Amino acid sequence: xxxxxxxxxxxxxxxxxxxxxxxxxxxxxxxxxxxxxxxxxxxxxxxxxxxxxxxxxxxxxxxxxxxxxxxxxxxxxxxxxxxxxxxxxxxxxxxxxxxxxxxxxxxxxxxxxxxxxxxxxxxxxxxxxxxxxxxxxxxxxxxxxxxxxxxxxxxxxxxxxxxxxxxxxxxxxxxxxxxxxxxxxxxxxxxxxxxxxxxxxxxxxxxxxxxxxxxxxxxxxxxxxxxxxxxxxxxxxxxxxxxxxxxxxxxxxxxxxxxxxxxxxxxxxxxxxxxxxxxxxxxxxxxxxxxxxxxxxxxxxxxxxxxxxxxxxxxxxxxxxxxxxxxxxxxxxxxxxxxxxxxxxxxxxxxxxxxxxxxxxxxxxxxxxxxxxxxxxxxxxxxxxxxxxxxxxxxxxxxxxxxxxxxxxxxxxxxxxxxxxxxxxxxxxxxxxxxxxxxxxxxxxxxxxxxxxxxxxxxxxxxxxxxxx
Numbered sequence: 276x277x278x279x280x281x282x283x284x285x286x287x288x289x290x291x292x293x294x295x296x297x298x299x300x301x302x303x304x305x306x307x308x309x310x311x312x313x314x315x316x317x318x319x320x321x322x323x324x325x326x327x328x329x330x331x332x333x334x335x336x337x338x339x340x341x342x343x344x345x346x347x348x349x350x351x352x353x354x355x356x357x358x359x360x361x362x363x364x365x366x367x368x369x370x371x372x373x374x375x376x377x378x379x380x381x382x383x384x385x386x387x388x389x390x391x392x393x394x395x396x397x398x399x400x401x402x403x404x405x406x407x408x409x410x411x412x413x414x415x416x417x418x419x420x421x422x423x424x425x426x427x428x429x430x431x432x433x434x435x436x437x438x439x440x441x442x443x444x445x446x447x448x449x450x451x452x453x454x455x456x457x458x459x460x461x462x463x464x465x466x467x468x469x470x471x472x473x474x475x476x477x478x479x480x481x482x483x484x485x486x487x488x489x490x491x492x493x494x495x496x497x498x499x500x501x502x503x504x505x506x507x508x509x510x511x512x513x514x515x516x517x518x519x520x521x522x523x524x525x526x527x528x529x530x531x532x533x534x535x536x537x538x539x540x541x542x543x544x545x546x547x548x549x550x551x552x553x554x555x556x557x558x559x560x561x562x563x564x565x566x567x568x569x570x571x572x573x574x575x576x577x578x579x580x581x582x583x584x585x586x587x588x589x590x591x592x593x594x595x596x597x598x599x600x601x602x603x604x605x606x607x608x609x610x611x612x613x614x615x616x617x618x619x620x621x622x623x624x625x626x627x628x629x630x631x632x633x634x635x636x637x638x639x640x641x642x643x644x645x646x647x648x649x650x651x652x653x654x655x656x657x658x659x660x661x662x663x664x665x666x667x668x669x670x671x672x673x674x675x676x677x678x679x680x681x682x683x684x685x686x687x688x689x690x691x692x693x694x695x696x697x698x699x700x701x702x703x704x705x706x707x708x709x710x711x712x713x714x715x716x717x718x719x720x721x722x723x724x725x726x727x728x729x730x731x732x733x734x735x736x737x738x739x740x741x742x743x744x
Contacts, residue, residue: 291466292466292467295462295466296459296466299459300458303458304451307451311451314447315443318439318440322433322436323436326433330414330429330430330431331416333361333414334415335416337363337429338416338417340352341420341427342418345420345421346365346373346374346420346425354377361430361431361432362385362411363427363428363430364380364385364427365418365428366425366426366428367424367425368389368424368425370384370387370389371384372384380430385411385430386398388426389417389426390416390417391417392418393416394416395415396415397412397413398413410432410433410434412430412431412433413428414428414431415429416429472495472505473501473504475493476505479492479493480492480508483512488516489516490512491512492509492512540563540567543563590628590629590713591629591631592627593629594625595625595628595629595630595633597625597633597665598622600630601619601637601654601665602619602621603634604637604654605617605621607641608645608652614650615648615650616652618653620654620655621654621655621656621657624658625663625736626734626737632710636706636707636710636711636732639703639706640703640730641654642703643730644667644669644671644730647727648671649670649671652669653668653669654667661735661736662733663733663735664731664733665731665732665734666729666730667729669727669728670725670726671726671727673723673726673728674720679720679721682704682720683705684705686702716732716733717732717733718733
């Protein structure tokens with residue numbers, strides 16, 4: 276057992292090329308051993324069957340001769356007509372040898388078999404000390420001449436057959452190692468050829484650093500598993516490169532967004548510190564409070580998106596009257612934006628979800644529409660086919676078709692109506708999309724009839740999610 280463990284341990288630590296070659300040699304060796312055993316067995320059986328058939332024919336011939344002519348001149352006839360590899364005896368009912376083909380067998384019977392006339396019996400191949408240690412096959416057949424009963428015995432040597440099997444075995448023993456060496460060399464070469472692309476892929480991947488993900492691994496011109504592996508690795512590198520670029524852009528945009536309110540706060544503090552009367556502080560306090568609030572909202576949004584990227588948003592599931600949340604946003608928007616016409620078409624609809632997150636979703640859509648609108652924002656909420664449908668429309672300039680998916684990316688602004696000065700950070704629609712996904716819903720942006728944009732959120736009225744707490 277320790278030796279076996281040592282061998283198995285070395286095989287596990289060896290290269291794929293070595294293991295493949297060893298496996299090929301072992302499989303071929305086992306197959307050749309089984310094949311050789313079957314070959315030798317079949318060869319021996321075929322040779323012995325041939326000897327047995329010849330002995331049967333000879334015994335039938337002698338039986339016919341005894342039945343026709345009796346024993347007169349039989350010994351001389353047997354000596355002349357019997358082949359060198361055979362011995363023939365004719366025994367009487369007492370077992371005495373009455374005729375034979377050779378003086379070597381004219382005294383003692385070769386077998387104890389005594390079949391009745393017309394019956395053939397055989398003995399197994401064995402060693403016969405009386406016959407110079409040769410192996411013989413014994414066939415005994417009953418015969419009759421008038422009232423006399425005899426037994427014809429034919430002993431056929433199988434020495435030639437044994438020598439044939441021995442010769443074949445020697446050739447196989449000599450050829451096995453040679454063939455296994457050829458298989459080992461061929462297996463080593465072919466495994467190296469097959470694993471060559473893998474090694475080239477490994478060297479290329481080893482040379483790709485985290486700072487530069489633009490390189491790609493070579494794809495073999497074949498259509499095999501290695502080519503698929505190389506293609507998959509290149510696709511993975513594409514995703515890593517895209518993720519790295521997104522991360523860098525995210526950090527840069529976040530730093531840029533935070534720099535603006537920090538610069539405003541720093542300038543305000545410098546002005547307030549230089550003013551000994553305190554009037555500047557009173558004038559700048561509102562500005563500083565607004566910038567602090569803005570920076571706080573930005574940090575909260577960044578934390579929310581970071582949680583969504585990490586493990587998904589965690590929701591506190593409960594029954595939510597979506598129409599109440601929409602009505603609250605309508606009232607808030609009317610109170611905070613006097614010059615804006617806010618139209619509501621709200622019907623009772625209840626969903627299963629997180630009320631705080633759904634309220635944030637509606638508010639982000641409403642604020643986005645209010646910044647883009649020229650004069651009117653329209654909100655609707657209704658139930659349709661087992662889903663709650665929320666729409667928020669504005670009569671602004673609209674979003675070009677090529678940008679309707681890009682606006683869901685982080686820190687994306689399309690025009691001045693969504694500029695930083697108007698309060699937008701470029702994270703609102705990203706947060707809306709994450710909250711919608713967490714509720715197993717969908718959101719689409721389409722053109723509004725008459726100009727503007729229509730945002731449609733579809734939420735299932737009942738859903739389950741494993742991450743709910």
